[in-house]
Amino acid sequence: MEYRKVGESEVMLSAITFGAWAAGGWMWGGTERKEALEAIRASYDLGVTSIDTAPIYGQGTSEEIVGEAIKDLPRDRVQILTKYGMRWDLAKGTLAFPSKDNAGNAIDVYKYAGKESIIKECEDSLKRLGTDYIDLYQIHWPDVTTPISETMEAVGRLIEQGKVRAAGVSNYNLAQMKEAEQTLKLASNQVPYSMVKRDIEADLVPYCLEHHKAILAYSPMERGLLTGKIKPGHQFAEGDHRTTYKAFKDGNLERVWSFLEKIKPMAEQKQVSLGQLVIRWTIDQPGITVALVGARNAEQAVQNAKAIDVRLTAEETAFIRQQLETVELV
Template sequence: MEKIKFGNFDNKVSRIGLGTWAIGGWMWGGTDETRSIHTLRTAFDLGINLVDTAPQYGFGLAEEIVGRAIAEHGNREKLIIATKVGLEWESPHKIWRNSTRKRIFQEIDDSLRRLRTEYIDLYQVHWPDPDTPLEETAEALYDLYEQGKIRAIGVSNFNAEQMERWRKVAPLHSNQLQLNLFQQHLLNTDFAYCYEHKIDTITYGTLAYGLLTGKFNSETTFPEDDHRFYKPMFRGEYFLQFLAAVDELKKLAASRDKSVAQLAVRWALQQKGVTIVLWGARRPEQLNDILGTEGWELSKEELERIQQIINEKVTKPLPPKKNPGPPARSSLR
């Protein structure tokens, strides 16, 4: 497994990390804990040593599953656990951002307990919280870092301006940002900032929530407890245009004896400012393509052809998100 220097860690980190949102089951139609643990242990055996999770993924369940899998696998010191902080909830239907110092110090102990560990390798603020001074959040994570409860400080979904403010208060080792072939809008802004300031990045949504696996067709539907049921990307004309693009991308991938998923991940790994790509899985067989992402590169001509396909097939841009992610507390009052 290809590895890279990341943050301030002594051990190099696999350039593909395992994402565990689906393992938590929430918004993915439930989960099978035994199968999920098998998936995690399969990932470790393949050489993946970074696993990314969050309290929100199944409201603690994903962290518990990760903790069990690592306890069974052993070698905790060789693995990188990345989890998140800064969300609060009353129910699966009422979630809001909360990155106050009080909330952070409560969440860290809950996560340590669920993950069965004495420290978290990478602690990331899940979403910016407009109701809490960013400096308060940064200072809280810096205190945890100084205490040894976390080994590196990260954020997620922070823009360049927010990162700049953060760095005036505390170290910033990484930012987790959305990136895939159909959603490249952050490459020239937030990824560029991270590259310029030597902040590592982790990409999420790299397979476009399954679209870039090539397993869907125009007859594919999703149940209401699957978040894709509500995403414009998987509905109507939007869905059909993305499927058409995937069909063309499959042909290009096949010319290299690769799957479209392998092509999509290789593309992401070659983008300027990208350090690590997350591969989401909840069944062991969903990891079969991972090793095929290594040991080769897309040529300049292939990269240009990929962009040409997207430009030709994706003619109806997705509607802009007015307020992506969970709402702020003030909006719920």
């Protein structure tokens, strides 16, 4: 495994980081706790020591699973990334969207990052995770109802108390990052990035490269689209958010499938899967520090971790870029 520094902090993350959203089941058609635990442990055995989770993933379920998975591991050998700022148990801030919990009960999800809320969220996360500190604490989505300075001051206090090692943001644009940095030094920004979603290359990537900020790429597989396993006409399970996700609609699946057919020979020649090729390409891109990759079971986790062994030449990378120029999601 390769390990990379998060900005100018002391936190080092595995270049392939375990994304635990699906492990929480919420919006993914449920979860199998035993398989999720096995996936995290299988990842760790292959050097994937970093795990990204959030309270909203299963309304605490994902964090609880992560806590159970790491309870017998040396704490200083694991990096826990979690988030704050999405409440389903408090009607404050901005209503993000209505949803349902894993039991099918209706919930309303709010974006809220007020000071006292953050302090409470941190304590709740620490309990669920079974630890006394979080390696990287990130606001999940911008909260327009709370001054960014107030949010960052709260995280700064948590750092002073030793409950958080480094501060990150997620889904922040460039202007929001700059404003946050007026109050607190940021280590990272977690944003969507994949072969078919590269808009951050225009401004966020250059800024982060210049100012030594890490970029944590989430959904590098575009929620399974780039694995080559989801063919046109695929039917998702009830409760799976991908039924309405635009990447799978309006001919986008067909467009991406055509692209994957062009790079499949490269994967076959290297004797790797399309998914492994995609992961390696992602972490090779300028400014991308780690790729967050989810797994529903140990087999998927092992395949993801082994992507670190894939090697792409400059010519192969250029070929992939060239093919991507013809792919545009609508």
